[in-house]
Amino acid sequence: MSAGISRAEIRAALEDVLQRGVLSLDRGRYDEWLSLTAPELRYRITAYSPELRKDMTWLDHDRRGMAALIELLPKHHTSGADWLRQVVLGTVEVESEGAVHTVSSLAVFHTTFDVGDSHIDGGSSALFVVGHYDDRFRLEGGHWLLAERTVRLHTRQLGIGAHRFV
Amino acid sequence: MTFDTTLAWRQRLGGSNLPFVDSRIYTDPKIFDEELAKIWRRSWLLVAHESELADVLDFRTTSVAGEPLILVRGDDGKVRAFLNVCPHRGALLIREPSGNLKTENPSGAPKRITCMFHAWQFDARGRCLSIPRRNAGYQDRLRCGDVTLHEVHCEVGFGGFVWVHLEPDAPQLGEQLSPAFAALLPHLEAEPLEVFHHHKAIVRTNYKLWHDTNSEFYHDYMHHFNRVTSMQQPGYYDRRYEAFPGAHVSVSSMAVKYDAYEHADVALAASRDLSFPLLERNGWKLLDLFPGITINLRGSALRVDTATPIAADRVLIEFRGIGLKNDTAEEREQRVKDHNTIWGPFGRNLPEDLLGVTNQGLGMRRGAEGLHVLHGRYEESTIHDETGLRHYYTEWSRRLGRHANAPYDRYEAESSPLEPIERGASGAHHVTSNSAASGAGVHSA
Numbered sequence: 001m002s003a004g005i006s007r008a009e010i011r012a013a014l015e016d017v018l019q020r021g022v023l024s025l026d027r028g029r030y031d032e033w034l035s036l037t038a039p040e041l042r043y044r045i046t047a048y049s050p051e052l053r054k055d056m057t058w059l060d061h062d063r064r065g066m067a068a069l070i071e072l073l074p075k076h077h078t079s080g081a082d083w084l085r086q087v088v089l090g091t092v093e094v095e096s097e098g099a100v101h102t103v104s105s106l107a108v109f110h111t112t113f114d115v116g117d118s119h120i121d122g123g124s125s126a127l128f129v130v131g132h133y134d135d136r137f138r139l140e141g142g143h144w145l146l147a148e149r150t151v152r153l154h155t156r157q158l159g160i161g162a163h164r165f166v
Numbered sequence: 167m168t169f170d171t172t173l174a175w176r177q178r179l180g181g182s183n184l185p186f187v188d189s190r191i192y193t194d195p196k197i198f199d200e201e202l203a204k205i206w207r208r209s210w211l212l213v214a215h216e217s218e219l220a221d222v223l224d225f226r227t228t229s230v231a232g233e234p235l236i237l238v239r240g241d242d243g244k245v246r247a248f249l250n251v252c253p254h255r256g257a258l259l260i261r262e263p264s265g266n267l268k269t270e271n272p273s274g275a276p277k278r279i280t281c282m283f284h285a286w287q288f289d290a291r292g293r294c295l296s297i298p299r300r301n302a303g304y305q306d307r308l309r310c311g312d313v314t315l316h317e318v319h320c321e322v323g324f325g326g327f328v329w330v331h332l333e334p335d336a337p338q339l340g341e342q343l344s345p346a347f348a349a350l351l352p353h354l355e356a357e358p359l360e361v362f363h364h365h366k367a368i369v370r371t372n373y374k375l376w377h378d379t380n381s382e383f384y385h386d387y388m389h390h391f392n393r394v395t396s397m398q399q400p401g402y403y404d405r406r407y408e409a410f411p412g413a414h415v416s417v418s419s420m421a422v423k424y425d426a427y428e429h430a431d432v433a434l435a436a437s438r439d440l441s442f443p444l445l446e447r448n449g450w451k452l453l454d455l456f457p458g459i460t461i462n463l464r465g466s467a468l469r470v471d472t473a474t475p476i477a478a479d480r481v482l483i484e485f486r487g488i489g490l491k492n493d494t495a496e497e498r499e500q501r502v503k504d505h506n507t508i509w510g511p512f513g514r515n516l517p518e519d520l521l522g523v524t525n526q527g528l529g530m531r532r533g534a535e536g537l538h539v540l541h542g543r544y545e546e547s548t549i550h551d552e553t554g555l556r557h558y559y560t561e562w563s564r565r566l567g568r569h570a571n572a573p574y575d576r577y578e579a580e581s582s583p584l585e586p587i588e589r590g591a592s593g594a595h596h597v598t599s600n601s602a603a604s605g606a607g608v609h610s611a
Contacts (some may be wrong), residue, residue, distance in 0.1 A: 045512060051226070051263045051364045052218060057502055058365075059512045068429030075390040075428075077518045115521065116370070117528050159367055160520035161511035 011092050014102055014137060017144045022085035025164075030070040037063060038138050038145035045165065047131075047153040058153075059165060069165070078163040080113040084125075085166070087133060098139035099147075106131050106151070108166050115160065129155035129166055175535065184542030187559055187570040192372035192539075193532040197566070197573060198478040205457050205565050206231035207332045210319075210339050212459045212472055213237065216326040217360040217491065219245055223267040223277060223290055227260050229474060230330060236260055236279070237320065237328055238267070240290040247320035247330045248292050252281040253313055259288075279315070292317050325354030327470075343455070346414035350453050353463055356443035362502055363487025365511055369520055371527030373458050373473045373481040374562075379523050380452075380460040380471065381415060381554035384543060388522055391427060391514040396450075399423045405549040413456035413561030415554040419449045422465065440466040440500050443490070454554060456561055466497075467505035479527055485509065485516070538571070 005013075017036055024033035041063035049056050061069060086107040093101045108128045112121045131153040137144040151166055178186055191197055213228045214237055225238040227250055234250035236259065250259050259281050267290060273280040278287040278295055287296040292315035300308065319331040321339040324347050329339055347354075369376065379385060383405075386392040396402055399420070406418050424430055441447050442463055453461040458473030458481075468488040473481050487505040489498055508515045530537055541555040559570040567577045 047365075049364045052361055053264055054362070056363055056365075058363075058506055058510045060499075060503060060506070064429075072390070072428060072514075076514060077388060077521055079517075079521070115524070156365055157367060158365070158511045160369065160524060161367070161513070161517040163512070163514070163517055165512055 007092070007094070010094065010100065011089070013144055014092060014100065015089050017137065017146070018087055018089055018102075018104060018133075018135075021146065022087050026083050026085055034063070034067060034070075036146055037066075038140070038147040039063060040147055041066065042148045043151075043165070044149065045151040045153060047156050049156070066165075069163075073163055076163045079110070079115045079160070081110040081115060082113065083128070083164065084109040084111070090132075095136075100137050100144075102133070102135045102137065104133040104135065106133050106166070127155075128162075129153050129158065131155065131166075175537075178538045179540055180542055184540055185556055185571070186538040186540050186542065188573050189530040189534075189537040189539050191562075191568075191570055191573050192375060192527075192530050193478050193534075194573070195478050195532075197568070198372075198475065200566055200568075201457075202231045202475065204567075205562070206475065207233075208565075209457055210321075210329045210331045210336070210343065212327050212455070212470065213247075213330050214328040215359065215361045215470075215486065215488065216245065216322050216328060217358075218264065219328070221266060224264070225260060225267060225279075225290075226264045226328075227262065230332060231475075233318075233332060234258060235318070235330065236315075237330075238279075238290045242291075245320060245322050245328055246291065247318045247328075248315040249318065251316070252283065252286055253315065254281065254284060254286050254297075257281055257283040259315075286313075288315050324351060326359055342410075342412035343414070346410040346412070346416060346453060346455065349408075349416050349418070350451055350461060350463060352444050353442045353451070354468075358491040359468070359488050360491040360493070361486050361488050362498065363505055363510070364484065366482055366484045367511075367520060368476065368480060368482050369524055369527070370479060371481060371523040372478055373475040374558075375523045375526045376471075376473055376481055376483060377454065377458050377460070377558065378555055379519055380462075381454045381558060382543075382550070382552050383417075384550045384552065385519075385522060386550075388518050389515050391508065394426045394428070395423050396420070398426070403545075403548055403550070407547045407549075407551060407553050409547075409553060409557045413558045415454050415557055417452040417549070419446065419451045421446055421448045422450050424448060424465070440497055440504075442466065442468065454558075456558060462509075464508070465504055466501045467509070469505065469509050479532065483520075 021033055021036050043061050043066050044057060045059040046055055046057050088105045090103045090105060095101050107130045109125050110128045111125045112123065131151055134150040134152055135146060136148040138147045178184065211230055213230065214226050218226050219237060219239045222239055222241055222243065225236055228235050228237065236248045236250045237245060239245050252259050259279055267279065268276050270276045271280060273282050273285050275287050278289060280287045285298050286294065289295055294310040294313035297310055319336045321329050323329065323339055324343060386397050401420050405420050408416050439447065441449065445463065448465050450464045460471040462469040470486040470488060472484045475481050487502065487509065489501040493501065506513055510516065541552045541559065543550055543552040545551040547553050563570050564579065569575060569577060
């Protein structure tokens with residue numbers, strides 16, 4: 001437990017930063033999202049392949065890499081779908097003073113805007129991926145910052161894929 | 167209206183000088199069924215890599231032309247392919263995508279393929295080993311020796327890839343593939359390879375549209391990444407297509423200027439010194455194999471796409487990323503990053519490619535106004551030439567007995583589409599293949 005902070009307080013603070021993070025991403029407020037991350041951020045998206053019987057890494061960036069990816073988004077043709085991330089905080093493990101490991105369940109929904117025939121498909125919502133966030137947060141200046149995230153996807157068929165990240 | 171747009175639409179762009187295909191070849195379910203029978207059942211198809219079946223009794227399941235298949239490495243080390251169907255009552259034998267037969271299953275009997283329905287058992291060579299209460303039920307009318315799994319042709323080659331052919335009269339694997347592989351093979355066979363990435367997408371388009379995209383680089387304009395790392399680089403427009411018998415085409419190498427991509431130091435892998443054996447640094451070679459396989463070697467990573475047609479307007483595409491079996495951990499990490507940056511499901515190019523062909527599938531949907539789809543760029547077989555498309559549809563027409571640009575007319579193999587088409591004075595046509603079919607446009611009559 002961190003000095004002077006109860007487990008319940010830690011959990012409540014992490015709930016807050018987790019939800020603010022996904023709302024920032026859903027709304028495309030990437031600067032806001034980056035402000036919730038630590039300078040040493042490492043962001044990975046992984047999946048297990050039962051075809052290969054191996055773990056796979058599908059994205060692996062540090063904070064600068066994520067910032068570059070975000071900056072280049074407008075230059076790529078991509079889906080204009082609205083994304084909705086549903087995250088439920090599961091376990092919270094205090095690893096050391098001011099450092100916690102959390103596992104949350106994740107579901108990301110797309111509401112179609114321009115992928116497919118927008119006249120027919122537009123406005124429909126569909127599940128894009130499910131999985132878990134395996135996160136490490138670090139306390140700095142009274143704020144919990146995301147220091148490491150491994151998105152462990154259960155979904156392995158992602159349609160056309162995405163330039164954005166889940 | 168001063169200009170009849172309907173009439174203009176129904177006429178061909180460029181009049182008789184530009185080859186085209188009829189968009190209904192991408193939408194007609196009857197043509198699709200014919201393609202499965204006349205092309206997909208009758209071609210050598212890449213279905214896996216040997217590293218996916220590394221150990222004795224490892225298996226993979228897949229499907230080709232609607233036939234479910236088991237690939238299994240026998241106790242003799244040989245990889246065989248069988249229909250994944252029990253000869254007793256037609257149940258699927260193995261449901262998992264991969265595994266090892268040494269693992270026990272609820273029906274028991276490790277080292278055997280056991281049908282969960284009535285527990286008939288087979289070994290990895292397809293031989294029947296057990297029929298429960300055989301004598302009580304069948305007496306001497308049926309014995310294990312009378313029963314086998316249905317084996318289909320299966321070969322391992324060209325870099326350790328596993329190939330299958332469904333028909334008994336299959337030609338030798340190398341017969342048509344060897345010439346096409348000539349430029350790529352040294353890189354694929356210098357060291358054993360290993361698959362590190364597999365993902366798949368079901369896309370709302372016709373399988374040929376996906377292969378078309380892999381067979382032309384004119385769509386570079388869709389990719390910001392290619393526009394900055396390739397198209398502006400010296401030598402880019404010198405890359406050439408080479409056409410081979412069997413409707414395969416390859417593309418010669420160039421060095422990609424990865425550091426032209428913004429934030430390349432962090433958006434891409436940290437170092438770009440790693441390559442593939444015998445490949446120039448940042449080199450790029452590509453091979454398209456009829457009817458739906460693309461092998462793309464770019465820098466440190468090899469990508470292999472395989473299409474599995476599901477319906478006229480649906481295709482399953484599997485994407486494999488491949489490195490060297492003896493990679494160090496650092497080398498593998500870089501190959502994975504390089505692969506993912508461009509070709510992963512969250513990569514820069516792949517979502518754009520899939521979006522592009524989805525848009526084609528929607529634009530040319532069944533029942534929509536037909537379209538003459540242009541395959542008419544001639545640039546001395548260089549990178550924005552569409553010779554790959556013309557080469558493909560010449561073979562497609564021959565196999566199906568239908569002209570790709572007039573699929574409902576009587577097919578006349580003698581007159582077209584195997585003849586080079588008439589073009590204007592600037593339409594020089596460079597084809598390196600040695601057959602009459604090579605690079606010939608879809609007939610323009």
